[in-house]
Amino acid sequence: MGHTAGHWSPNELRQAIRSGRWRGPTAGLCPGYTQVNLVILPQSLAFDFLLFCQRNPKPCPVLEVIEPGRTEPRRMAPGADVRTDCPAYRVFQGDRITPADDVRGLWRPDLVTFLLGCSFTFESALLEAGVPVRHLEMGCNVPMFVTSLPCEPAGAFRGNLVVTMRPIPSELVPKAVTVTARFPGVHGAPVHVGHPERLGIRDLGAPDFGDPVEIRPGEVPVFWACGVTPQVALRNARPELAITHAPGRMLVTDVQDRSLAVL
Amino acid sequence: MGHTAGHWSPNELRQAIRSGRWRGPTAGLCPGYTQVNLVILPQSLAFDFLLFCQRNPKPCPVLEVIEPGRTEPRRMAPGADVRTDCPAYRVFQGDRITPADDVRGLWRPDLVTFLLGCSFTFESALLEAGVPVRHLEMGCNVPMFVTSLPCEPAGAFRGNLVVTMRPIPSELVPKAVTVTARFPGVHGAPVHVGHPERLGIRDLGAPDFGDPVEIRPGEVPVFWACGVTPQVALRNARPELAITHAPGRMLVTDVQDRSLAVL
Structure with a gap:
């Protein structure tokens, strides 16, 4: 592609991340395109989590929810894969939080993915x-x-x-x-x-x-x-499994920032 | 109380409904106080319903969700009872929809209540x-x-x-x-x-x-x-049990309309 990271399209950036060529923060990349916080949870916790978001809409604005087992954000980033397209992840297992580069090996058919707005x-x-x-x-x-x-x-x-x-x-x-x-x-x-x-x-x-x-x-x-708020709530919930992006290493979507403005 | 219906406070109106003294539409009653659409569902359907609301926020703006088995809208109408305080209900059981004056007899510990905004x-x-x-x-x-x-x-x-x-x-x-x-x-x-x-x-x-x-x-x-939209979606879902208010016969809360304005 020959571009510097600063000039990648969202799809180019996601490909660079997926292939390991970019692992850094995403702030300032793909200017004008919406970056989102990622929270992935077993279906058994999904209602309570969606309710937590409904009750705390300032830190947890829900932009898209992906059905159990599916990995493509059809609305915001067609072709993307939530398991591979963040530069870094955090895996929550009970009290343990471990970093991960991708989470394909942890995938299960009952996992529900939430995309939350990011400042x-x-x-x-x-x-x-x-x-x-x-x-x-x-x-x-x-x-x-x-x-x-x-x-x-x-x-x-x-x-x-x-x-x-x-x-x-x-x-x-x-x-x-x-x-x-x-x-x-x-x-x-x-x-x-x-x-x-x-x-x-x-x-x-x-x-x-x-x-x-x-x-x-x-x-x-x-x-x-801040969209890291749900990560604190997740840690307190001690889920048997949950996955998030690493703070500042967001999923970059194809949605234009300006389309999210009201008035 | 000696008031006409037009001068009842929200709590007075709810008492009048609970005791059978008011069964009519609520439009124009308790001016300035927020009336809400009611949807009550088994917990097994609650995530999908909350997701339907998240995806269709204009017809389905969620204002409060009450935990399974609980009947008091603590945030919007302390002391109210969602089983008795609408002037009329609709009960969905599979393909059947039947009217009801109150739904105490149908209550179960797995029922989740949604309060949705009303125009x-x-x-x-x-x-x-x-x-x-x-x-x-x-x-x-x-x-x-x-x-x-x-x-x-x-x-x-x-x-x-x-x-x-x-x-x-x-x-x-x-x-x-x-x-x-x-x-x-x-x-x-x-x-x-x-x-x-x-x-x-x-x-x-x-x-x-x-x-x-x-x-x-x-x-x-x-x-x-319109907040009757979810009733159409409910009918299509053929739930073993769901309960809503009857159209135009809303739950009247203690929240002031003006507190819901932005800007």
Whole structure:
């Protein structure tokens, strides 16, 4: 293909991942295309998980659900395979969480796949509106923090809200709020602006997932609900088997970000 | 209580229904309070039904799901009982649909209850914006039509979209669209304006559910997705048992309509 990763189409990127040529974070790749969080579960847990998402729509916006045993997201990424097309996975088995490059060997006919919205989607819109996105400038993963705010539980699923943080110049905070509010299907407006300690976050320099980013003078930390939230709830549910993408290593779909805007 | 039905609080109305003093339509009662569609199903069908709702959010906006066996909508109507507090029910058993005044005798520990948004919610907002609502003026039930547009199926659930129709003076159609678009949790913006035949509707004077209403010169028929849609999908699924409210005879909750507005 001869392209650099920055110029791949979603299908080219998925092929590169499937063949082992790309294992890095997906932030900034395939600009304008929707990246999604992946959660794969046995059917016996699927109702409770879908209910957890319904009760916590800001961190868990459901974009597609794939029927038991099927591996192709027909609506969002025809031809893709959820077992191979994320750069990295996490496998949950009881208390154990192990990393994996692909999960074909774990596949079973009772596994149900959920695609959840990801805040990367509204980053194109932020950039177009003149709002800088620090982790894209720095070429690293977005910083993610587990907060002290509990989600509403459903069945075995319970846990605290996870947020992403982007430092925003104070005069652009209103713009950052209104632009992202147009994307309720991918976390929407921020959940918090300005005081990390109110979310139980002690050190913005030490994220629970992803990379720390620089906060410059005159910038305010702004927090959005994050699709890693269900991974915390999954860990607490101690499922006999569940599979997710690794934080920041998303499934990239053929859906255009702008198609998810309302108003 | 000495009140007329028009002045009951939601709790007073539910008590009147529970004790058999009110069996009529709920349109226009408890103005400003959210009325909801009710669907009660065995747990074995609950995942497929929740998925049907996720795939068809305009006709099936899920506002609350009550855990198996429980009968109180803790979030939306504390103290209410889903078995007794609708003025009338429909019981689905295979191919048979029978009416019922209450469904205590059918209750089982595996029944899951869904509360879905109802377009009555945005009618207060329409009235406040100066948009007339004909069926309220006439004191009858809103007309509902089964269209020729298929919903996206999920498991055993499939069927065509059901819509409500309100005749709107042509100069107020833009207002009717923008006002209702603010309420995505209760069907949101109309799905169609102006040509019933494009929806497969032959005779606006002969609704499939509810009552016919007058369309005056200069008025345009405007169609919104309707929470009776899942009843059509239910009928097609031939469940061994399912329970819904009777069309137009809703569960009235303690939630204020205005709390469901976005923007």
